[in-house]
Amino acid sequence: MTNRYERLKAQRRMQRRIRLVVEERRIARAETPGPPSDPEQTIEIPPQALRAIGRFPVHAL
Numbered sequence: 001m002t003n004r005y006e007r008l009k010a011q012r013r014m015q016r017r018i019r020l021v022v023e024e025r026r027i028a029r030a031e032t033p034g035p036p037s038d039p040e041q042t043i044e045i046p047p048q049a050l051r052a053i054g055r056f057p058v059h060a061l
Contacts (some may be wrong), residue, residue, distance in 0.1 A: 002010070
């Protein structure tokens with residue numbers, strides 16, 4: 001069983017690791033060649049004749 005100090009220390013360490021991974025991924029995405037993409041841009045999803053959601057076919061989408 002860990003005491004409170006060790007739990008807080010481990011939690012801070014995990015948060016630091018998560019922040020580093022998020023920062024690395026953000027930088028990696030920024031360095032990809034090609035046209036810049038807008039994350040706020042909306043895209044149109046083409047309608048399909050027959051789609052299934054779960055096990056039930058939905059015909060009117």
